[in-house]
Amino acid sequence: MALKINDNGTTRNMTPDEEAAHLAWVEIAEAETEARVEAVEAKAAARQAVLDKLGLTADEVVALFG
């Protein structure tokens, strides 16, 4: 099924060129999303590693520092 676009107020099927451009962007966007998720996970892992070293839970950190 063709993708739909609202083109300046008119809804229609995307042209083959528009759909190809959109799908090419989707591939890039998915890679960006994956990188973003990995970065968040890496940050959380680093934070947990520090907490583990200190022997504190996340709740205890909140209680201490807000």
Added chain:
Amino acid sequence: MAKQSFTSGQTLTAAQMNDLQTNDFNLTATTKTADATLVVGDRGTRVIGNAGTAITFTVPNSTFTAGDSVQVHNIGAGTVTVAAGTGLTLNSADVLTLGQYQSGTIYFTSASAALLFPTAKTAAAASSSGLVCVKAETSFSAVTSVTADNVFTSTYRNYLVQLQFVTSAENDVVMKFRASGTATSSGYNRQLATFEATTSFVSELASQSSYLIGHSNGTFYNQFNINLYAPQITQPTVINNFFTAPVANYTTIFIGQNGGVQTDSTAFDGIEWSVATGTFTGVYAIYGYSKTV
């Protein structure tokens, strides 16, 4: 009656006196149903437009003298435009077009200069100040992408976008700028701060293929106020976006503020919003911030 010229020794008749008095207390009226040029005999009288379509009263040069005045009225459905004839300067604090049942007084400061004093509100002119709608409210339903072209011009420097949407499933919605119908898919940097209940979250995105404006949980409409700074100027475009996203049956509100830049020095004339998967449904309108008071 037209202005009289009396000569020395002339006898002033009762008829002349009555005519003058009549004009003084009950202005002589001339009705025009088509374009007309004022004549010297119109001094001190009322010229009335009465046409179904727009007509023009032309004020000629070197016909009237300083201190003369003419009242112009419009009782027709067509507008009456008061236009300066060649060589005459006509000024007014308001527009020179009279709508139905509107009027004005033309006062001559010299043979070649006149002022129009509208005595009633004149026909509305295009708004030149404040927030001006450049893209009327536009609805879209179950689409992957939404485009708005030819909305950024030199008339305005900065713009406000009001955007409301809900996605078909939990999904991000992104924004890109367009030039001559083609989207730019690089150079978007964004800094985000969001708040939900007592939790906050910040993130930074650099060199992205689009500008992530927000996230919808697929159930509730999200509201976005997006300020765009100088998109049509050949310099990086700055974005400031505030959004509210109700979640959990409106009992919890997710809010966010993000700011960013499209780093190209491109004069953009349009904008688009897209979802990577699924569709989204909503409505938007675009406004220009006036550059003048």
